[in-house]
Amino acid sequence: MRRLQQFLAVAHRGHFTRAAEELHMSQSALSSSIRALERELGVALFERTTRTVLLTAAGRALHAHARQLVGDMAAAHAAVAEIAQVRAGTLAVGTVQTFVAVDLPALLARFHADHPAVEVHLREATSTELVDGLTGGDLDLAFVALDTDPLPPGPTVLRDYEEELVVVVARDHPLTGSACVALTDLAPFPFIDFEAGPGLQTTVAALFARADVQRRITFRIGDMTRLIELVRHGLGVAVVPEPIARTSDLTSLRITPRASRRLALVARSDAPTNPAARALLGLLPVRDGRDAPGRR
Template identity: 60%
Template structure:
């Protein structure tokens, strides 16, 4: 049973005449009659009594009519709902981000999307890179801003945008290094370290920086919250290596690192180079 057959059946039932019904659905009378006969054959019942003057629905026709009306109405509503989704009038967008992402102004981007498309519901999730990868693979997220290291992306994920951020050391204004503008990793070795512990990304990139330099660090604090890390540094409890945009906003003394400067890589990751979600495509247009 096809929607077009139901549409033809309803037209005949409402017009009570094959010729007028054929005109209303822009078909020839013979094509309309063939469509109705095919529906009758599929149902195993006659739907109309055909007389020389009129066409009247049979008991089977009268039974089918309200169902056909409802199916056609629901089909029209489904088409309209999909059209609204594809136009950006409605929809959902689930975005993930690591805590330390500052390469783009994410709150501003989400606000722009909301102003332009208020019918799109946006959900934001903050998590570690590994957790965001998992959420992308299981389609819990449409897009995610993640921090990368030397390892490749998990299978099935692609980077749509990449960003680089310089890494710098930060210390409290009264720290012994507060007068130093630049140093190498060995120059930081005598001091206790405060580590941002968030797995793949910043943590592994900083670890690799000191391993390559052959420098062993004395990590006395390990925290998973960047604001807490900055407070610990601000109170003179150690030195930390963090992205320069975060360091700049913190008001702490920044120390450039050589050789380099070293940097970390971030990416906007998705399951497909061309996302099927209209909401995701509209968000990408803002970047």
């Protein structure tokens, strides 16, 4: 590429000395480079006279292609620089439906304000699907729920979150007067189960299994908004993350002993290669004092 740039300079100036001055190199070095290009191509590119330098037929054929190649390389350098400086490119983020440990819309709004030219793709799916998308290169970052099974090998946990789990009931439910409940207190009531793949569903199931409580599941639903509506109408009780309960108009009851679930922001490595992903990470608080799960 450097030799093509030198070739174009000589062709433009029609003179080795003036081209060398433009390129800030010696005339002998420029002449040597052009001779090396001619040897590589097996043809003479210039007719050299005492007064000027003219393109040969082969030189004219090369000229248009060289301009295109050098122009494309300059455009490629500019495009890479734009991405490196987070002035262009894309950012693909995945999240489970029930992730509320971080205000994701607010986070993405802040990112967009700082980097308006970066195109953000947000995908909502199960933890299993998100991990597959991450390892397959479709996602840069993913907010996943860590259920009873560990993450498969590969993803690295960059941030670790904990959410308290609570019971939600309708305002006129018999349990409304209680500040907290044991899981055994829920056995007599119909249960609405959130089923959207591994994550909250498996965490809640394991919670009741450890307490040796048999649930009477009357509704299985994969949409949290619909689950809240079913509870509001008195069709059952449910266990949800505390931030979700807090934003609803349902009665929230603490579980005793305290129940919680873990979530994480994961990537393919400790330092994502996409500059936009690194910029988004910079807007997130660092992990708190809890032990980090590390690479899984």
